[in-house]
Amino acid sequence: MDYAYTLIILLLPLVTFLGLGLLSKRLPVALAGIIGTANLFIIAALSCATAFTYFTQEAGEAGFEAIEAYKITWLPLTDKLIIHLGILLDPLSVMMLVVITLVSAMVHLYSIGYMKGEKGYTRYFAFLSLFTFSMLGLVVATNIFQMYIFWELVGVSSYLLIGFYYQKPSAVAASKKAFIVTRFADLGFLVGILILSFNTGTFEFQTLTSLQGPVIGQASTAAFMGLSVTTWALLLIFMGGAGKSAMFPLHIWLPDAMEGPTPVSALIHAATMVVAGVYLVARLFPAYALSAPDALTVIMYVGSFTSLFAAVIACTQLDIKRVLAFSTLSQIGYMMVALGVSGYGGEAGLGYMASLFHLFTHAFFKALLFLGAGSVIHAVHSNLMTEMGGLRKSMPVTHLTFLVACLTIAGIPPLSGFFSKDEILVAAFEHNKLIFAVQWLVAGITAFYMFRLYFRIFWNQTPAYHHAPHESPVVMTVPLMFLAIASVVAGFVPFHDLVTSDNKPFETAFHWSIAGPSIAIAVIGILTAAWLYARPSLRPDAISKSLSGVYTAAYNKFYIDEIYLFITKSIIFQFISRPVAWFDRHIVDGTMNFIGNSTVAGSAAIKRMQSGHVQLYIWYFASGVLVLALLILYLN
Amino acid sequence: MTGPKIIFFILAISIVVFSILSITSRKILRAAIYLLFVLVAMAGLYYMMNFPFLAAVQLILYAGGIVVLIIFSILLTSQINSKLEPPRRSHLLSGALTAIAGIALSAVTILQFAFKPSSKPAIGTDMRTIGLQLMGTGENGYALPFEVISILLLAALVGSIFIALKNRT
Amino acid sequence: MNLQAEIPLDYMIILSILVFFIGLMGVLIRRNLITMLMGVELMLNAVNINFTAFNHYLFPHRLEGHFFALIVMAIAAAEAAVAIALIINIYRQFATVSVDDVDELKF
Numbered sequence: 001m002d003y004a005y006t007l008i009i010l011l012l013p014l015v016t017f018l019g020l021g022l023l024s025k026r027l028p029v030a031l032a033g034i035i036g037t038a039n040l041f042i043i044a045a046l047s048c049a050t051a052f053t054y055f056t057q058e059a060g061e062a063g064f065e066a067i068e069a070y071k072i073t074w075l076p077l078t079d080k081l082i083i084h085l086g087i088l089l090d091p092l093s094v095m096m097l098v099v100i101t102l103v104s105a106m107v108h109l110y111s112i113g114y115m116k117g118e119k120g121y122t123r124y125f126a127f128l129s130l131f132t133f134s135m136l137g138l139v140v141a142t143n144i145f146q147m148y149i150f151w152e153l154v155g156v157s158s159y160l161l162i163g164f165y166y167q168k169p170s171a172v173a174a175s176k177k178a179f180i181v182t183r184f185a186d187l188g189f190l191v192g193i194l195i196l197s198f199n200t201g202t203f204e205f206q207t208l209t210s211l212q213g214p215v216i217g218q219a220s221t222a223a224f225m226g227l228s229v230t231t232w233a234l235l236l237i238f239m240g241g242a243g244k245s246a247m248f249p250l251h252i253w254l255p256d257a258m259e260g261p262t263p264v265s266a267l268i269h270a271a272t273m274v275v276a277g278v279y280l281v282a283r284l285f286p287a288y289a290l291s292a293p294d295a296l297t298v299i300m301y302v303g304s305f306t307s308l309f310a311a312v313i314a315c316t317q318l319d320i321k322r323v324l325a326f327s328t329l330s331q332i333g334y335m336m337v338a339l340g341v342s343g344y345g346g347e348a349g350l351g352y353m354a355s356l357f358h359l360f361t362h363a364f365f366k367a368l369l370f371l372g373a374g375s376v377i378h379a380v381h382s383n384l385m386t387e388m389g390g391l392r393k394s395m396p397v398t399h400l401t402f403l404v405a406c407l408t409i410a411g412i413p414p415l416s417g418f419f420s421k422d423e424i425l426v427a428a429f430e431h432n433k434l435i436f437a438v439q440w441l442v443a444g445i446t447a448f449y450m451f452r453l454y455f456r457i458f459w460n461q462t463p464a465y466h467h468a469p470h471e472s473p474v475v476m477t478v479p480l481m482f483l484a485i486a487s488v489v490a491g492f493v494p495f496h497d498l499v500t501s502d503n504k505p506f507e508t509a510f511h512w513s514i515a516g517p518s519i520a521i522a523v524i525g526i527l528t529a530a531w532l533y534a535r536p537s538l539r540p541d542a543i544s545k546s547l548s549g550v551y552t553a554a555y556n557k558f559y560i561d562e563i564y565l566f567i568t569k570s571i572i573f574q575f576i577s578r579p580v581a582w583f584d585r586h587i588v589d590g591t592m593n594f595i596g597n598s599t600v601a602g603s604a605a606i607k608r609m610q611s612g613h614v615q616l617y618i619w620y621f622a623s624g625v626l627v628l629a630l631l632i633l634y635l636n
Numbered sequence: 637m638t639g640p641k642i643i644f645f646i647l648a649i650s651i652v653v654f655s656i657l658s659i660t661s662r663k664i665l666r667a668a669i670y671l672l673f674v675l676v677a678m679a680g681l682y683y684m685m686n687f688p689f690l691a692a693v694q695l696i697l698y699a700g701g702i703v704v705l706i707i708f709s710i711l712l713t714s715q716i717n718s719k720l721e722p723p724r725r726s727h728l729l730s731g732a733l734t735a736i737a738g739i740a741l742s743a744v745t746i747l748q749f750a751f752k753p754s755s756k757p758a759i760g761t762d763m764r765t766i767g768l769q770l771m772g773t774g775e776n777g778y779a780l781p782f783e784v785i786s787i788l789l790l791a792a793l794v795g796s797i798f799i800a801l802k803n804r805t
Numbered sequence: 806m807n808l809q810a811e812i813p814l815d816y817m818i819i820l821s822i823l824v825f826f827i828g829l830m831g832v833l834i835r836r837n838l839i840t841m842l843m844g845v846e847l848m849l850n851a852v853n854i855n856f857t858a859f860n861h862y863l864f865p866h867r868l869e870g871h872f873f874a875l876i877v878m879a880i881a882a883a884e885a886a887v888a889i890a891l892i893i894n895i896y897r898q899f900a901t902v903s904v905d906d907v908d909e910l911k912f
Contacts, residue, residue, distance in 0.1 A: 612908030615727065615841075619833055623734050626741060633745055640811040648820050655824055655847055659831030664840060671843045674824075678850050682874075685861040690874055697878050702846065702885045709889045710839055713896045721903075723834040731833035735826040742822045746815075751863060753809050758865035769868055778872050785879045792883030796890035802897075 003069035006050055006087050009043045009097065010140065013133035020126035029121050036125035037108040040132065044101035051098045054089060055498055063503030066090035066206060068142055080201050086142035088205065091499040092282055095356065096139035099363045100272050102486070104132045106479035107267040110371050113475035114263050114378060124164060124261070131157035135272050139279060143203035144193050144237075147280070151189070151244070154276065155182050158268050162260040174256035181253040185243020192236030199229055209286040231292040238281060238299055245277025245332050248306040252561050254329060258321040262374030265321060270328050270370050271363040278335045278359055285352055285501055289344035300340020304435050307333025309558070311445040315452065316544075316555040319383045320373050323453050324366070327409070330442060331362050337439060338424040341431035342501065349501030350508065351431070354423030357495040361416035364490050365408040368483035372402040375476055376457055379469035385453065390462030394469045397477045399458050401484040406454045408487045410447035410522045413515075416491030422515050429514055443518050447525030455533035644684060651677045662719045664710050672703045686758070689766050809862060817858035825851035838892045838902045842885065849881045 016039045020032055027035075054064070071086035108128060115124055134153035141147035156179075163175030197203050227235075241247075246254035257269050268274070281288060281299060288296050310329035317323045335355045342351025375398045380388055392399040408417035421443060428436040471477065497505040532540050544551040553559065609616075651674050658670035675698040682691035710716070723731075759765060773779045824847055831844025853874040860870025896902050 610911050612911030614904055614907075615833055615836075619730055619734065622738070622829060622833070626734065626738055629745075630741060633741075638811055644812050644816070648816070651820065652823050652827070655827040655831075658847070659827060659835060659840070659844055664837060667840055667843060671846065674847065675850065678854065681854065682857055685857050687857055687861070687871055687874075690857065690871055693875065693878060697882055698846075698850075701882060705885055705889055706839060706842065709892055712893060713839070713902045714837075720835075720837055720840070723836065727834045727836075731830045734833065735830040738829065739822055739826045742826075743819060746818050746822070751814050753814065754863050754865055756864075756866040759868060761868070761871070766868065766871075770872065776867065781872070781876055785876055789879060789883050792886050796886040799887065800890035800893050 003050065003054075003067055003087075003089055005046065006069045006089065006097075006140070009046050009050070009101070010087065010133065010136050012039050012043050013129040013136065017126050017129040017133060020122055020129060024122040024126065027122060032122035032125045033108070033112040033115070036129055037105070037112060039129065040101065040105040040108045043132075043136075044105040047094075047097040047101040050089070051094045054094045055091070063500070063505070064091045064498075065503075068206075071142060074146075081197065081203070083145045083203055084142055085146055087140040088142040089140070091503055092279070092356065093139045095360060095499050096279060097136065099360055100132065100135050100139065103271040103363050103367045103483075104128070104135075104267055106367065106483055107263045107371070110266075110374070110476050110479040111261075111263045113473045114374055115261065118261075120164065124161075127157055127160045127164070128264070128267070131161065131268060131273075135276075138276060141205070143205060144196070144208065144284075145203045147283075148186075148189065148193060151240070151276065152186065154273050155179060155186070155244070158182075158257070158273055161264040161268060162257045164260055164264065168259065170256075171259040174253075174259040178253040178257050181250055182243045185250050186240050188236040189240020189243075192233045192238075192240065195229060195233040195236065199233070205283060209284060211286065211290070227294060228292070230287070231295050234284065234288055234292045234295045235298060237284065238277075238295060241277030241280040242302065243277070244280075245274050245336070246329055247277065247302050247333070247336060248309055249560065251306065251310070251329050252557075252564060255322050255325045255557065258319070258325050262321065262370060262377060265325070266367045266370030266374065269325065270366040274328060274332060275335065275359050275363070278332060278339065278355060281336070281339050282352065282356060285339065285342075286344055288339075289342065289501070296340050296342075298340075299336050300432070300435060303333045303336025303338075303340055304438050305333075306330070307337065307442045308438055308445075311442045311449065313554050313557050314449040315445065316551060318385055320376070320385050320388075320453060320457065321370070321383055323385075323449060324369055324373060327369075327446065327450065328366055330446060331358070331366065331409070334421065334424055334439065334442070335359055335362070337435060338427055341427050341435060345502045346504070346506050349506070350423065350496075351427035352501040353496050353499060353508075354420060354427050356499050357423055357493075358420035360493070360495070361408070361420045361487070361490045364483050365405045365417055365487040368401060368405040368480060368487055369409070371476070371480055371483065372398050372405060375472045375480065376402075378472055378476070380465065385456040387463055388457045389460040390458070391469055392458040395458075395471045397471055397480060401477075401480040402454060402458070404484045404487055406450045409450050410526060411443055411518055412522060413519065414488075414491065416487055416489070418515075418519075419491035422511075422518060423508070425514050425518055426511055440518060440521060444521035444525040447522040448529050451526045451529035452533050455529055459534050461536040640684065643680075647677045647680050647684070650674075651681070662722065663716075664714055664720055665707065665716050668703060668707050668710060671706070672699055675699050675703065687761055689761060689763065814858060814862045817854060817862075821851045821854040821858070823851075824848075824854065836903050836905055838895065838904055838907075839889075841904065842888050842892070845888075846881060846885070849877055849884075853877055 016036055020027070020036065024032070054067075057064075067089045069087040069089050071084050073082055074085045075083040077083065108125070111124065111128065115121055118124065131154065134150050134157055137150035138147055138154055141150060159175050159179040162178050163171050165171045193203075196208070200208065202208065239250075243250045254269060254274065258265055260269070288299075307330045310326040310333060314323050314326035314330065317326060335358050338351040338355035338358065340351070342349055342353075342355065344352075375395065376388065376391060377383055379391070379395060379398075382388070404415070408415040411418045411421045413419075425436060425439055425443070428439050496508045500506060532543070556562075609620075654670045654673040654677065658667050658674060661667040661670060675694060679691040679694040679699070682688075682694055769776050770778050770782055828844045828847030828849075828851060831847060832841050833844075835841050835844065856870040856874045856877070858870075860868065864870070892902055895907055899907055901907070
C-alpha cells in the first residue's frame with residue numbers, strides 16, 4: 001500500500017495558512033472560515049482513510065509495521081548524523097492523525113459560529129491552520145529533530161492563538177507566559193536531544209526505539225550522578241514534554257492560556273497540543289521502558305502528583321474554563337501515570353495502551369466540554385459560574401452533550417472515559433498500590449468537580465440575565481453532537497489490538513474488582529456534587545469556611561504562580577540579573593565607551609592641528625624636514 | 637681684495653639685504669621692488685660665473701616677466717598705499733627659529749664636506765654651444781627636458797587661464 | 806672669467822643657504838598670499854645659485870647645472886602664473902588675499 005498521499009494531509013493546512021494569511025485583506029471574511037473548515041474536513045477524511053487502510057492491513061509477525069511514507073534528507077550534518085524530514089506512519093501516529101484532524105475539523109466548524117463577527121476572523125483561521133499543520137508535522141515526524149522543529153512551531157501557534165485578543169493585556173501576558181514557560185522546558189528537550197544524538201549518533205525514532213539499536217541494545221555505560229547518560233537524556237526530553245503537557249511544576253501557563261478563544265482552548269489546550277508530552281514519551285517508550293526505568297518512575301510520580309494537585313484546585317475555581325483547564329492537567333496526569341506504570345511488550349504494556357486510549361477518548365470528551373463551555377459563554381457572556389445557572393431549559397443541546405461529557409469524564413459505563421480510565425487503574429494497580437489509591441481518589445474528585453460545574457451551569461438558581469440565553473446556532477451544536485457521539489463510542493475501539501507498546505495485539509481482561517470501586521467513587525462524587533450544587537444552598541459556603549486554609553490555598557492554585565514570581569523577581573532578578581546588568585552596563589559597556597570616548601577626545605584634541613592655515617602646514621612640513629634631516633645625518 | 641671679490645661681495649650683500657627687506661617690508665609694492673633687486677643681483681652673479689645666457693634669461697623672465705606679473709596681481713588685489721599687517725609674533729618667532737635652525741644645520745653639514753674644484757677646461761658658454769646642447773638628442777643633449785618644459789608651460793598657461801576665468805558656468 | 810681662485814665655492818653655498826631660508830621665513834611669516842609667493846621665488850633662486858655654482862666650480866666641462874637652472878626658471882614662471890591665477894580667484898571668492906582668512910578647508 002502506498003501512503004505517499006499522506007503528504008497532502010500535512011501540506012494542505014500549510015497551504016491554507018499561507019493563503020489565508022497572505023490574502024487576509026482581499027478575501028471575503030465569511031469565505032475564510034469556509035475554506036479553513038473545508039480543508040480540515042478533507043484532511044480528516046484522508047486521515048480516517050489512512051487509519052482504515054493501515055489498521056485493516058494484515059498485521060505481520062511483528063505486529064503493525066512502521067512505514068516511512070515520505071522522506072527527504074534535510075541537513076546532512078556528518079556522514080552518519082543526518083536530519084531527515086519525513087512522514088512516519090505507525091499505529092501511534094496514525095491514531096494521532098485521526099484524533100487531531102477530527103477534533104480540529106470539529107473546532108473549525110464550531111469556530112465559524114463562535115468567532116462570527118470577531119475582528120481578525122481570517123487571522124484566526126490562518127493561525128488554526130498553522131497549528132494544525134504544526135501538530136500534524138509533530139506526530140508524523142520520523143526523527144526527533146523534525147519533531148523538535150514542529151514542537152516549536154506548535155508552541156508558536158499556541159502563543160499566537162492565546163494572544164489572539166491582543167488588545168487585552170491579560171491575553172498578552174498569558175501568551176507570553178505560555179511561550180516562556182514552554183520555551184524554558186524546551187531547553188531541556190533540546191539538551192536531551194543533543195545528549196541522546198551525541199551518544200547514539202542518530203536522530204531517527206526507528207533507530208532510537210529499535211530493540212537492537214544504540215539506546216536499548218548497546219546502552220552506554222557512561223553515568224552521571226548515579227544515573228546513566230541515557231536516563232539523563234530521556235529525563236531532559238521528558239522535561240520538554242512536561243512543559244508542553246503542563247505537568248507540575250511547569251503547569252502554570254495552562255490555566256492562563258484560557259485567555260484565548262474557547263475553541264482554541266478546546267483544540268490546543270485540551271485535545272492536541274498539551275498531549276504532545278504524552279505523545280513524546282509514548283514515541284520514545286521502548287527507550288524509556290527498557291533503558292531508563294528510573295525516568296519512567298519520575299514520570300509516574302510527576303503525573304500522579306499533577307493529577308491530584310490539579311483535581312483539588314479544580315474543585316475551587318469559579319471560572320468554568322479554568323476548571324476545565326485544571327481538569328485537563330489532571331487527565332494528562334492520568335496519561336503520564338499510565339505510561340509511568342507501564343512495561344514494554346505484551347500484557348506488561350497495558351499502561352502504554354491505556355495511556356494512549358485515554359488520550360484518544362480524552363481528546364473527544366474534553367474538546368466537547370470546552371466547546372460546550374464555549375457555547376454557554378457565548379450565550380451568557382461570562383466565564384464565571386456564579387453568573388450562570390438554570391440553563392438546561394434554554395440550551396437543551398448544550399445541556400445534553402455537556403452531561404454526556406461529564407458522565408464520560410467521571411467514568412460512568414459504558415461511556416468511553418470509563419474504559420480508558422479503568423485500563424489505567426488496572427495498570428496502576430498491578431504496578432504500585434499507592435499510585436492506584438491516588439488515581440482512584442482523583443477519579444472521585446474528578447466526578448465531583450465536573451458535576452459541580454454541570455450543576456452550577458445547568459441547574460441551581462437562575463440569575464438575572466441581561467438578555468435571555470438561547471441555544472447556539474447549528475454550526476456550533478453539530479460539532480457538539482458529533483463529539484458527544486464520539487465520546488460515547490470511542491470506548492469501544494479495540495485499542496489493545498491496534499495501539500500497543502510493541503505494535504502487537506494482546507488480550508485484556510475486564511476486572512470488576514477494579515471497575516466496581518471506581519464506579520462507586522464516581523457515583524459518590526456525582527451525588528456529593530448534586531447534594532451541594534443542584535439547588536441553591538448554603539452548604540458549599542459552610543464547607544469552604546470550615547476548610548478555610550486549604551480552600552484559600554487551593555483557590556489560589558497553591559500559590560505556585562506567586563512562588564515562581566518570587567523566585568524570578570526576588571531571587572533571579574535581584575541577585576543574578578542585577579549584578580549581570582551592572583557588569584554589562586559598567587564594565588563591558590564602560591570599556592567600549594572608554595575606547596570610543598578616548599578616540600573622540602583624542603581627535604578633538606588634535607583636530608585643531610587641521611586648522612586650515614596653510615602657513616601652519618608649511619611650518620609642520622619644514623620643521624619636519626629639518627628634524628628628519630637632523631635625525632638621519634647626526635643621530636644614527 | 638681683488639675686483640671680482642669686491643663685486644661678489646657687493647652682489648652677495650645686496651642679495652641678502654634685499655631678500656630680508658623683501659620679506660619684511662610692510663608695503664607690498666616695495667617688497668616686490670626689493671625682490672626685483674634681488675633678482676637683478678642674482679643675474680649679476682650668473683654673469684660672474686660666466687653664464688651670460690642664464691643672466692639674460694633671469695633678467696628677461698624674472699625681472700621682466702614674473703615680477704611684472706606679481707606687481708600686476710598686487711595692483712589687482714590690494715590697495716597700494718595700505719600697510720600690511722605686521723606678522724604675528726608667534727609666526728615670527730617660529731619662522732625665525734625654523735630658518736635659523738635650517739641655516740645652521742645646512743651650513744654645518746655642507747661645510748664639513750670639502751669640495752674639490754675641477755681642473756678640467758671649461759666648455760664655454762657661447763650661444764652656439766648652448767643652442768646645440770639644448771636641442772641635441774645625443775650625449776649632453778637636452779631636447780627631451782626642453783620638450784617636457786614646453787608642455788608644462790602650455791599646461792600652466794591653459795590651467796591658469798581656466799582658473800582665473802570669470803563667470804564659469 | 807674663472808672665479809675659482811678668487812671666491813671659494815663655500816661662499817656661494819652659504820649665500821644660497823641664506824637666501825633659501827630667508828625665502829622660507831618669508832613664506833612662514835607673511836600673511837599676504839602674494840608676498841608668500843615672493844618668498845617661494847626667493848627659494849627657487851637660491852636653488853638656482855646652487856646649480857650654477859656647482860656647475861661652474863665642479864663640472865665646468867659640462868652644462869648640466871646651467872640647463873637645470875634654466876628649467877627651474879621655466880617652472881618658476883609656470884608656478885607663478887598658476888599661483889597668481891589662484892590668488893586672483895581666491896580674491897574674487899573671499900575678497901581678501903590674507904592667508905589667515907582663507908581657512909575653510911579644515912576639520
